[in-house]
Amino acid sequence: MTLGLTFELAVFGSFIALLIVMGFLLYYFAVDYKRNLLGEVSSALPKKESNTVLSRMKRELSFSAFMMDDSKSIGIRYLITSLVLFFIAGLAGIGMRISLWFPVPSFLTPVQYNILLTAHGTLMLYGWATGSILGMAYYLLPSSVKLKNDSFGVVSSIMYWMFLVGSLFIIFSKSTATWYFYYPLVDQLTAIGGGQYSFATLIGVMLILIATTVSSVIFLRMIFFDRDPSIRLSNMSLFAWSVVSTAFLIIASAPVSIIANGFLIYDNINPIFFQAGNGSALGYAIMFWYWGHPLVYVAVIPAFGLIYEMLPRFTGTKIYSYKSGVLSLLMLMILSGTVWGHHLFNSGLGTVWDLIFSTTSFIVAVPSAISVFNWIATMWVGRVKLTVPMMFIINGIIDFIIGGVSGVMLADVGANQLIHGTYAVTSHFHFIFLGLTTGVAFAAIYVLFPTLSGGRNYNVPMAKVHFYLSTIGTIVMSGFWLVGGFAGMPRRVAGYFGIFQTYQDAAAVGGVILGIGFLIFLINFLYSAYKPVETNTSNILEEEVTS
Amino acid sequence: MNKATPIALFLVVLLAAGGSFVWFVEQPSSTSNYSATYNSTKEIVLYANAIGWNYNSSNPNPTLYEKTHVLLEFKVIEQDNLPHTLTVNPGTNESTSNDVFNVNIPAVTGTIVWLNWSFANPGTYTYWCEVHPTTMVGRLVINASSSNGTNASAVPTMQPQSPSLVSYSNSIYQPVSSRDANDEVW
Ligand code: HEM
Numbered sequence A: 001m002t003l004g005l006t007f008e009l010a011v012f013g014s015f016i017a018l019l020i021v022m023g024f025l026l027y028y029f030a031v032d033y034k035r036n037l038l039g040e041v042s043s044a045l046p047k048k049e050s051n052t053v054l055s056r057m058k059r060e061l062s063f064s065a066f067m068m069d070d071s072k073s074i075g076i077r078y079l080i081t082s083l084v085l086f087f088i089a090g091l092a093g094i095g096m097r098i099s100l101w102f103p104v105p106s107f108l109t110p111v112q113y114n115i116l117l118t119a120h121g122t123l124m125l126y127g128w129a130t131g132s133i134l135g136m137a138y139y140l141l142p143s144s145v146k147l148k149n150d151s152f153g154v155v156s157s158i159m160y161w162m163f164l165v166g167s168l169f170i171i172f173s174k175s176t177a178t179w180y181f182y183y184p185l186v187d188q189l190t191a192i193g194g195g196q197y198s199f200a201t202l203i204g205v206m207l208i209l210i211a212t213t214v215s216s217v218i219f220l221r222m223i224f225f226d227r228d229p230s231i232r233l234s235n236m237s238l239f240a241w242s243v244v245s246t247a248f249l250i251i252a253s254a255p256v257s258i259i260a261n262g263f264l265i266y267d268n269i270n271p272i273f274f275q276a277g278n279g280s281a282l283g284y285a286i287m288f289w290y291w292g293h294p295l296v297y298v299a300v301i302p303a304f305g306l307i308y309e310m311l312p313r314f315t316g317t318k319i320y321s322y323k324s325g326v327l328s329l330l331m332l333m334i335l336s337g338t339v340w341g342h343h344l345f346n347s348g349l350g351t352v353w354d355l356i357f358s359t360t361s362f363i364v365a366v367p368s369a370i371s372v373f374n375w376i377a378t379m380w381v382g383r384v385k386l387t388v389p390m391m392f393i394i395n396g397i398i399d400f401i402i403g404g405v406s407g408v409m410l411a412d413v414g415a416n417q418l419i420h421g422t423y424a425v426t427s428h429f430h431f432i433f434l435g436l437t438t439g440v441a442f443a444a445i446y447v448l449f450p451t452l453s454g455g456r457n458y459n460v461p462m463a464k465v466h467f468y469l470s471t472i473g474t475i476v477m478s479g480f481w482l483v484g485g486f487a488g489m490p491r492r493v494a495g496y497f498g499i500f501q502t503y504q505d506a507a508a509v510g511g512v513i514l515g516i517g518f519l520i521f522l523i524n525f526l527y528s529a530y531k532p533v534e535t536n537t538s539n540i541l542e543e544e545v546t547s
Numbered sequence B: 001m002n003k004a005t006p007i008a009l010f011l012v013v014l015l016a017a018g019g020s021f022v023w024f025v026e027q028p029s030s031t032s033n034y035s036a037t038y039n040s041t042k043e044i045v046l047y048a049n050a051i052g053w054n055y056n057s058s059n060p061n062p063t064l065y066e067k068t069h070v071l072l073e074f075k076v077i078e079q080d081n082l083p084h085t086l087t088v089n090p091g092t093n094e095s096t097s098n099d100v101f102n103v104n105i106p107a108v109t110g111t112i113v114w115l116n117w118s119f120a121n122p123g124t125y126t127y128w129c130e131v132h133p134t135t136m137v138g139r140l141v142i143n144a145s146s147s148n149g150t151n152a153s154a155v156p157t158m159q160p161q162s163p164s165l166v167s168y169s170n171s172i173y174q175p176v177s178s179r180d181a182n183d184e185v186w
């Protein structure tokens, strides 16, 4: 590693640090000033109570959220940030797709491809999936548990800034070590290794993980101690239950990854922890996937919760079975902590372990299926109103079934030897991430649109175009990946054998369609936000708390 | 909602996505990431020892004379359980800002790190260890290789498509005497 710590650098560094500290001081003065400006509602009250009042109000999208630290404002901060990160990572993904049009690396060199690959994977998972979930939880929990005491403003705010700085570290590091910090590549700080600043990605991910873990503790506190007495656990909203499940999962597994990343950073200075020399290179992989698999469930369980909340409103019935919904969410929490070994089938854990992890992976399909059948039953007994969010939900369920089934196929030890490291894996999780995580997040954004925009309706035809383009894009891209993957098309390469060109080109078309779809979302947002106020700001996800 | 918020948000998204993309694909211009084409190979053994790269000889940091377009296979053997790096940069001064490559040597005696590189440009380079910059530093003089001249077409030229490999291997269980023959070096 480059430890060129000269005197000038130290002086320069201290100067920057001083500026940051002063900036933060100014920031907190501004925050206080802003709070006083809110006048009637809040300035007369002590901060804690004014935050509670604020977090129960309906809130519009506004940059002043960055100056306030009640739960709803924090939620808006995360939603804005994660959306920006989604578009950054999405553009990187589309860039990769287009470059793969020709078998020989064309528009991107291998190093550039690997930078985009790492940035895409890391930002999508830690920035978009995790960030949007934190945002939804901060934004929706106060109304779904009728929060009676919003007391963690400062901590939440600091955690948000750590999240943001972490994302910036990831962007600036230009690491090429892939989203799971491929060892020992990640510690070779050269352009031909993990990238000169690949340790900065590690630091960034650590910051995000700390923010996520602390926020999870705050969510549990909100749900179990600060909810209104009128809400009993047995009738709490299923979204709140999904946050419980996610938060426990994060608290139980993220610290392991934080520690492992700390070891890796130390390895840059003195390589002693994860070395081929002492046989523990696999140790990092194990510690990573101990968190890595729960992470992918962290990205879907809150989406489950949002489906459980929105589905009944669009079918006009209650959810078919509340109890089995809770059961499924809690089972997902427990079981998805036990399957991480399925990412290491080919890494020499031993046949017995492989079979154990294969079995647990088959079992984890059960709670997922419980939820899916619950939704199908709800749609069956109710009358489906095909609004845009509902279309996203239905498509999310279908994509989840496709992705889930291919996941179970991947979990077969024998089959895994053939398709591990091919695009079949990439296809498996893009079906779920694009269809379920992203689709349902956008469904929720559409549902919240009247509230966030202060009483405007989104343009429905454009939203439908967004829906059709993004679903067709997903199915074309991931579908051809799946077929190509079973034919042996390797993933994570900047070029490929000519025989795979059909699949790659079709997938590139799918990727471009997807990109146009999300661009239309942006345009629709801009267009609709300037329409005259035409509706009231209520939505089905949050009720204004009046008690 | 504030009138400026939606358009500001829109612009932030476009600028962030576009700016990041440009940042991701922009290549550092100073150093090339690829080792040059080569038509022969040459193994160079170095010992990662705080006393010097060739620690038990009278000249612990010899000047190496090599040629361009030869794949130099640096075999670095960890000797003293201390952390080291093998860093190579152009010029006669130690510098990390424009290094050609820079690789960590794990602090486990017996670990061997291979690093393969072929130089495109003749010149004087410095090879050194960032942890021990005063005792582990030597010169690497690269001369133009004649076979790269007019009759280059006669020699089959290997085209490394990807960056050259850095591989670790562990020989900790090998008896020390069998690999410690220092005279195989130069
Ligand atoms: C039905 C339950 C599931 C099963 C049985 C399952 C099984 C698997 C298996 C066996 C692999 C390893 C493939 C390989 O590398 O050879 C895998 C990879 C992966 N799964 Fe799943 N999966 C399931 C659900 C999910 C869900 C809900 C997500 C979240 C979106 C997800 C995201 C991922 C990701 C991101 C990877 C690839 C990680 C990587 O190598 O980059 N999986 N899955």
Ligand code: HEM
Pocket: A090, A091, A093, A094, A096, A097, A117, A118, A120, A121, A122, A124, A125, A128, A129, A178, A179, A180, A426, A430, A433, A434, A437, A438, A490, A491, A492, A493, A511, A514, A515
């Ligand atoms: C906007 C649409 C998207 C496109 C066009 C896209 C495209 C791609 C491409 C081309 C790859 C690289 C495949 C390879 O070379 O192995 C990739 C990998 C990946 N994508 Fe996406 N993707 C999209 C959305 C998403 C979303 C929404 C998520 C997660 C929330 C996601 C998570 C990942 C991950 C984790 C990887 C693996 C990175 C790695 O192997 O290190 N992608 N995607």
Ligand SMILES: [Cu+2]
Pocket: A292, A293, A296, A339, A340, A342, A343
């Ligand atoms: Cu997994």
